[in-house]
Amino acid sequence: MARNAQLPLSLSALRILAVLLLLLHPLRRVSGAGGHDYRDALRKSILFFEGQRSGKLPPDQRLRWRRDSALRDGATAGVDLTGGYYDAGDNIKFGFPMAFTATMLSWSIIDFGRSMGPEVRNAVKAVRWATDYLLKATAIPGVVFVQVGDPLSDHNCWERPEDMDTLRTAYKIDGAHPGSDVAGETAAALAAASIVFRSRDPAYSRMLLNRAVRVFQFADRYRGAYSNSLHRAVCPFYCDVNGYQDELLWGAAWLHKASRRRQYREYIVRNEVVLRAGDTINEFGWDNKHAGINVLVSKEVLMGRAEYFESFKQNADGFICSILPGISHPQVQYSPGGLIFKAGGSNMQHVTSLSFLLLAYSNYLSHANKVVPCGETTATPALLKRLAKRQVDYILGDNPLGMSYMVGYGARYPQRIHHRASSLPSVGAHPAHIGCKAGSRYFLSPNPNPNVLVGAVVGGPNVTDAFPDSRPYFQESEPTTYINAPLVGLLGFFSAHY
Numbered sequence: 001m002a003r004n005a006q007l008p009l010s011l012s013a014l015r016i017l018a019v020l021l022l023l024l025h026p027l028r029r030v031s032g033a034g035g036h037d038y039r040d041a042l043r044k045s046i047l048f049f050e051g052q053r054s055g056k057l058p059p060d061q062r063l064r065w066r067r068d069s070a071l072r073d074g075a076t077a078g079v080d081l082t083g084g085y086y087d088a089g090d091n092i093k094f095g096f097p098m099a100f101t102a103t104m105l106s107w108s109i110i111d112f113g114r115s116m117g118p119e120v121r122n123a124v125k126a127v128r129w130a131t132d133y134l135l136k137a138t139a140i141p142g143v144v145f146v147q148v149g150d151p152l153s154d155h156n157c158w159e160r161p162e163d164m165d166t167l168r169t170a171y172k173i174d175g176a177h178p179g180s181d182v183a184g185e186t187a188a189a190l191a192a193a194s195i196v197f198r199s200r201d202p203a204y205s206r207m208l209l210n211r212a213v214r215v216f217q218f219a220d221r222y223r224g225a226y227s228n229s230l231h232r233a234v235c236p237f238y239c240d241v242n243g244y245q246d247e248l249l250w251g252a253a254w255l256h257k258a259s260r261r262r263q264y265r266e267y268i269v270r271n272e273v274v275l276r277a278g279d280t281i282n283e284f285g286w287d288n289k290h291a292g293i294n295v296l297v298s299k300e301v302l303m304g305r306a307e308y309f310e311s312f313k314q315n316a317d318g319f320i321c322s323i324l325p326g327i328s329h330p331q332v333q334y335s336p337g338g339l340i341f342k343a344g345g346s347n348m349q350h351v352t353s354l355s356f357l358l359l360a361y362s363n364y365l366s367h368a369n370k371v372v373p374c375g376e377t378t379a380t381p382a383l384l385k386r387l388a389k390r391q392v393d394y395i396l397g398d399n400p401l402g403m404s405y406m407v408g409y410g411a412r413y414p415q416r417i418h419h420r421a422s423s424l425p426s427v428g429a430h431p432a433h434i435g436c437k438a439g440s441r442y443f444l445s446p447n448p449n450p451n452v453l454v455g456a457v458v459g460g461p462n463v464t465d466a467f468p469d470s471r472p473y474f475q476e477s478e479p480t481t482y483i484n485a486p487l488v489g490l491l492g493f494f495s496a497h498y
């Protein structure tokens with residue numbers, strides 16, 4: 001009886017509960033999609049760069065399991081080339097992707113630094129770790145050191161950076177062995193960083209800009225692809241497949257933004273067709289700058305300052321339309337789980353760099369009160385932000401495997417990343433030298449990596465959203481600096497706006 005007496009009450013309680021659930025359901029979905037701790041992810045995405053540091057580590061190094069490494073880099077060439085970043089899970093300093101990383105970290109801070117709160121200081125330090133090195137690499141006029149470390153010797157070993165005994169050959173380009181690609185990107189990085197430091201450290205900023213001017217002159221005057229000059233050293237690792245023309249435009253675009261000098265504007269307008277600004281408009285990464293050039297230059301058009309750049313805006317609009325889901329385009333696919341997918345391995349680099357452009361362009365459009373018409377659809381700034389956020393949320397765990405692709409973020413993340421320093425015991429835990437081939441047993445071990453490379457975003461799942469979490473699958477399990485660099489900007493924005 002007592003139970004019966006309670007029945008009406010229970011029923012109405014159930015009814016209230018049902019109504020509450022109905023009310024809460026959309027809220028829950030919104031918070032499920034927006035429930036990430038972007039501030040935590042931002043902090044981690046920047047911390048990752050400390051794990052990639054080469055050279056003498058500073059007292060404020062937070063990632064303590066790494067130690068000094070490669071302290072004689074450059075010695076064989078009679079120069080100091082210590083410092084800088086290892087590009088990925090190996091111990092080579094590849095100048096081309098390192099410069100691109102510095103450019104994208106700088107762009108992240110220029111556009112989204114004011115949303116980063118106290119983390120902006122760490123982001124600026126991450127830029128400086130690269131630009132201090134790029135200044136050393138460009139110290140001699142007419143020469144750019146573009147790589148330290150023999151990649152075949154390095155890739156033949158599974159060794160901690162702190163133990164390295166592989167060949168640390170210093171490779172350079174000069175007038176007789178040109179490399180307008182890597183030099184153009186280096187000029188872009190120095191120019192972009194000069195904007196980051198303009199008010200933070202004016203003297204350093206001026207030094208960066210002056211160097212950018214000189215390196216760009218060299219890049220433009222001695223034209224050629226560095227993969228022709230240094231084929232054995234840079235191919236197939238960071239072989240310039242796409243040509244050097246885009247880096248010349250890209251370098252000029254950053255120099256124009258940093259210096260506002262007319263000569264760069266004129267260079268861009270004069271060379272737009274020759275250097276093929278309208279090619280492959282939906283590619284953007286360490287090798288191909290096209291979509292980035294068009295988005296960067298279009299900002300001027302959208303600010304109403306530069307109608308002579310109008311064609312760049314048409315290219316940027318074309319890029320935006322080509323990337324919308326549901327519009328089938330041969331160069332941009334989406335996985336069933338909703339991830340942007342491009343062929344060629346290390347897919348997350350495309351995800352973060354293309355998403356960065358969506359977000360940056362969305363802001364430029366907002367300020368100009370504009371939209372992009374794409375046939376039947378209209379790409380509004382809000383739509384572009386949603387698309388970029390969807391990609392970031394996928395990375396952080398909203399995906400079919402429920403897996404975060406950022407190490408150390410969320411409940412499940414990659415445990416066996418393809419990364420020498422992370423997968424071998426730290427120097428603190430195992431001070432004795434571990435030789436070239438002695439590392440193999442750690443590479444082949446099924447155990448999780450002993451050192452958590454916090455913030456590292458790996459190459460990510462394949463086109464069916466599957467992920468092996470296995471060291472030998474480097475295309476899926478290797479992190480790179482140029483996956484994280486644009487993500488720093490994306491997370492900066494979302495940490496302040498959601």
Ligand SMILES: *[C@@H]1O[C@H](CO)[C@@H](O)[C@H](O)[C@H]1NC(C)=O
Nearest residue numbers: 461462463464465466467468
């Ligand atoms: C994706 O990865 C899964 C698991 O590793 C594998 O079974 C599948 O064949 C892969 N798909 C493609 C298209 O590579």
